[in-house]
Amino acid sequence: MKHKCPGNPLERYSSRREFFYVGLLGGLGLTLPQFLSNQARAATKTYGRHDAVAQGIIHIFLPGGIAHQESFDPKPFAPAEYRGPFGAIDTKIPGIQFSEFMKETAQIADKVTIIRSMSHGEAAHERGTHNMFTGYRPSPALEYPSIGSVISHELGSRNDLPPYVCVPSVPNEYANSGYLSSAFGPFALGADPAQGNFQVRDLNLPKGVDDARFAKRRSLLETVDHHFRTLEESDAIDSMDAFYQHAYQLISSQKAREAFDLKAEPDALKDEYGRTAAGQRMLLARRLIEGGVRFVSLTAGGWDHHDNLKAGIQKELPPTDKAIAALIRDLDRRGMLDSTLVMVTSEFGRTPKINATGGRDHWPRVFSTMLAGGGMKQGYVHGASDSLGGEVDTDGVGVADLATTIYHQIGINSDSELMSPGNRPIEIVDGGQVLDALLAKKA
Template sequence: GHTTGYHYVMTGYKPNFADGDNPVPNNDFYPSIGSVVSRELGSRGTLPAYINLPHPMAAGGPGFYGAEYAPFVIEADPSQPDFEVKDLLPPSQISPERLGLRRKLLAGVDRLQRQRDQGPANAMSTYYGKAFDLITSPEAKRAFDIQSEPDQVRDNYGRNQLGQCALLARRMVEAGCRFVGVDAPGWDVHFNCFPSLQTDLIPYADRAFSALITDLEQRGLLDETLVVMMGEMGRTPRVNAQAGRDHWSMAQTIIFAGGGTRPGQVIGATDAQAAAPITEPIGVNDLLATLSTLMGIDPTKTYYSPLGRPVPIVDGGKLIQGLV
């Protein structure tokens, strides 16, 4: 199902399950690709290295890497007139002087805690430091101020949740974020799929994606920004009795742009029914190995879990030929 698919495409690992009777995967162990990027590349400014919007990405957590590499989640719709990033400003009743005193007090507590417990204390100290920098940073406030964009630019992306999330993602990349995950719900079209695809899903996605690519290219950012549009699974070649399409894991389409990829080509092919590949199959680990390499990350690099288990960034996989 969806949860298993999310876990596989975000981590490259088959999911663990909470127990033998529970079909819901447990993503407490394997880090997502966003958390890998956060750990390997870090942030280029005061913005977090890894951001999700407009809600948390399924299976997008840090796993055993720890909270320091978890995504900063913007749980708000940037297409709404009252959009704001919650908790970005300090409480109005706390003066800058009092806020500074609180930070000094926290630093003292951190020093004492680190003397007792090095690992978790250091991780949380870094986490708190980044949070403080975020709420006091003028650069962060400007990056999240989507209302400052010209009306024409906002119109180009589409005045809907997906379009404005794509625009906000561009602003965050400009401000130093390394990995932005934009979740676009609504594509689980098991019933009466054709009207929703034709009137809402495809037009909104087409407009947002094309506007993002054009905008990045005009700003000179496309060559250094990798854009990937994909889902966690494909859909059945056959239309079901409810005029919808069900889950299908044998084939799906992924769109790449920028980031050193070669444009204007189709890689791989399926049979006439789009049911199964007729060229060499490309798997999830091939995808993640290619993404990692394009971002300057060694996919074979290995970290050790708290129990000493070796966990490579990508479990196997090879570069997608023709894409790079």
């Protein structure tokens, strides 16, 4: 049965088993070769690249707009109506405090960079989310690709794994491939790793198809390909055969299956991350990066606290805090932190003053983000908001600057151009600057 999926273009108007499922490979003939063709081109592409510091990126998105005052930028000396319901705690960075519900992240603050001076002009969820996922303001004339899709386009796949994965699903329409081919869209798990029976769809052979039948189907496809090649010799058909060969390698890859196998992680580590949605998503993200995925995007919690901010933060922040800290510690123990860039973002912050219903409303004029690993400074706070948390005070950072810096760390020149429909060249990022102040000095 076919269905519409509002997120991933690769999933629209297709079976739930569309991507890796061997039984439907023939039905994917129009999209899978395109996907593999683009990945093959990306693997040999050098324009727009330079030496990378980060080999993979984990983007932790906090949807709804987390209050910077209740997370990375508390205002303990502001009047009560601005300070909010919570206290502040010291961190491993001397003189820097976080919200009292970020006690775990406070203990690894000496491993991260905090930007307290992010800003943009979009107070609507959709537009703010667009900014953070693409590095561009929304345009009525063009759909911009997400950072993950650009990385997929520029760098291609590695170790038989999709270059761009969303956990557990495509979080919003701006996480997709925009004006680029849908071949560069994300692969979505289709299941949440926090579920007890978690299993990624499409990585296993269909029920009733064993290895022998899999090989037979491959042989049948090769026979059909050979027939058409005898009728029409062309580069397109020869390349199509190569793409199908790659497709079978991808489908049958033991590396891919192992990368998605969360059961291989010890129980003690699962407990360290937390047996929560945030915890298990971040644990799987680390596993995927370790396996060779280039960009993993995941969501944690819900932060649109217009009402009763106190209860919302008390519920959502502790498991998210625990998981973020566990991820940084885990990457560090494994020697992966230097080569893995972790970014924690939200679409905007919240108003400096608590409203009449005990919440905070949308506020894009200043908010906070966190970066760790991937060549970023450790134990560093960049910029500041004013005393009430309402405006940028020093060293403002724009969305294009953040995106440019992220691309720079993974080895992509953001001023290089992609081709939009109509062969119009579009810069990967328009006008952003690499934030050198955030980068660790090379030894």
